[in-house]
Amino acid sequence: MKADDIRDWENSEIEARLGELKEEQFRLRFRSATMELENPRIIRQIKRDIARLKTILRERELAGND
DSSP states (O other): OOHHHHHTSOHHHHHHHHHHHHHHHHHHHHHHHHSOOSOTHHHHHHHHHHHHHHHHHHHHHHHHTO
16 A cells, blocks of 8 residues: 555545554454464554554644644
8 A cells, every 4th residue: 555545545535444454453463362374464564554544644634734
């Protein structure tokens, strides 16, 4: 997921994707505690995508307050 692509999305789309990623992150963390994951790096990628989405939402929030 690239930041430039995300910037083209509307806030509602970003928030929806953010919710999906948080849910998936929870499931993967739970699964990793009970058994071994095929690809443990996916947890790191999801964490970074969540941070990227939150950063873009915060940028928009700050730009609106000027």
